[in-house]
Amino acid sequence: MTVIDALLEHNAAYAAGFDGEALPAPPALKLAVVTCMDARLDPARALGLAEGDAHVIRNAGGVVTDDVIRSLSISQHHLGTEEIMLLHHTRCGMQTFTDEEFAQALEQAQGVRPQWTARTFTDLEDDLRDSVRRIKESPFIPHTGNVRAFVYEVETGRVREVS
Amino acid sequence: MTVIDALLEHNAAYAAGFDGEALPAPPALKLAVVTCMDARLDPARALGLAEGDAHVIRNAGGVVTDDVIRSLSISQHHLGTEEIMLLHHTRCGMQTFTDEEFAQALEQAQGVRPQWTARTFTDLEDDLRDSVRRIKESPFIPHTGNVRAFVYEVETGRVREVS
Numbered sequence: 001m002t003v004i005d006a007l008l009e010h011n012a013a014y015a016a017g018f019d020g021e022a023l024p025a026p027p028a029l030k031l032a033v034v035t036c037m038d039a040r041l042d043p044a045r046a047l048g049l050a051e052g053d054a055h056v057i058r059n060a061g062g063v064v065t066d067d068v069i070r071s072l073s074i075s076q077h078h079l080g081t082e083e084i085m086l087l088h089h090t091r092c093g094m095q096t097f098t099d100e101e102f103a104q105a106l107e108q109a110q111g112v113r114p115q116w117t118a119r120t121f122t123d124l125e126d127d128l129r130d131s132v133r134r135i136k137e138s139p140f141i142p143h144t145g146n147v148r149a150f151v152y153e154v155e156t157g158r159v160r161e162v163s
Numbered sequence: 164m165t166v167i168d169a170l171l172e173h174n175a176a177y178a179a180g181f182d183g184e185a186l187p188a189p190p191a192l193k194l195a196v197v198t199c200m201d202a203r204l205d206p207a208r209a210l211g212l213a214e215g216d217a218h219v220i221r222n223a224g225g226v227v228t229d230d231v232i233r234s235l236s237i238s239q240h241h242l243g244t245e246e247i248m249l250l251h252h253t254r255c256g257m258q259t260f261t262d263e264e265f266a267q268a269l270e271q272a273q274g275v276r277p278q279w280t281a282r283t284f285t286d287l288e289d290d291l292r293d294s295v296r297r298i299k300e301s302p303f304i305p306h307t308g309n310v311r312a313f314v315y316e317v318e319t320g321r322v323r324e325v326s
Binding site for chain 2: 002003004006007008010011012013014015017018022023025026027028029030031032037038039040041042044045046047048049050051052053054055056057058059060065066067068069070071073074075077078079083085091093094096097102105106109110111112114116118119139140142146148153154155156157158159161
């Protein structure tokens with residue numbers, strides 16, 4: 001049995017306890033969370049989000065790429081969200097190598113150099129401030145009055161705000 | 164109190180019950196899940212993922228963009244994942260408008276037309292099959308022997324495989 005098969009067994013139990021009533025698509029809290037794909041961070045549990053509450057956008061680093069701008073734009077224009085919570089975390093893998101090191105490693109391993117960059121960063125708080133700026137400067141995100149940035153501490157489970 | 168402030172209150176309780184021991188960065192299940200940002204879907208609860216188990220990558224639609232390829236590449240090359248689970252869902256917002264409609268709406272609302280496309284789709288299963296293909300064709304994702312595609316039913320909580 002693969003890992004995925006085991007997850008499907010769990011899902012059968014989840015579905016058996018499901019209340020069967022489809023929630024509305026627009027997030028109840030009018031909130032979008034942008035965070036890292038990191039396995040140690042479960043944003044729903046760490047923040048107390050229930051099904052239906054918020055959009056959750058995740059990629060390597062939780063960095064604000066064009067794809068995140070696309071997702072936030074759809075979130076606000078089509079599904080009514082107005083607040084944005086950016087959440088990086090301590091001990092992030094994106095602080096352990098550089099864009100150039102990653103590009104060289106891919107080129108050596110696969111024979112092709114990617115056209116995209118890895119989007120690594122060195123300082124969590126600096127990258128969060130840059131991320132807030134990128135969102136506020138985007139013409140495609142109408143609601144930027146409540147964009148706030150946080151660090152999740154994988155050592156403590158605590159979320160602290162970055163100003 | 165804003166929505167985010169309420170979440171921070173919840174987080175204080177989460178951190179108080181945190182075991183304090185930092186988990187390792189590489190996902191325990193060697194798995195990456197790619198899914199939609201949709202608020203109705205909590206992949207951790209629906210699949211039984213604990214903190215530390217899997218990377219979770221989410222965007223509008225759960226579509227395989229260049230940013231998802233970037234994240235999966237980092238996940239496999241740097242953090243040891245080997246399986247990929249793609250998870251779309253029923254009643255997805257991305258089926259309710261077209262790329263052109265979204266571009267026109269942004270241009271009218273903001274005065275600027277985006278250079279990116281919304282990446283909408285009409286058929287869930289067709290888009291999942293395209294997504295599997297894009298992953299298998301990418302030179303930057305070394306492990307493609309176990310890439311599987313699923314639909315989450317927001318009406319039932321059930322996950323079903325797409326072949």
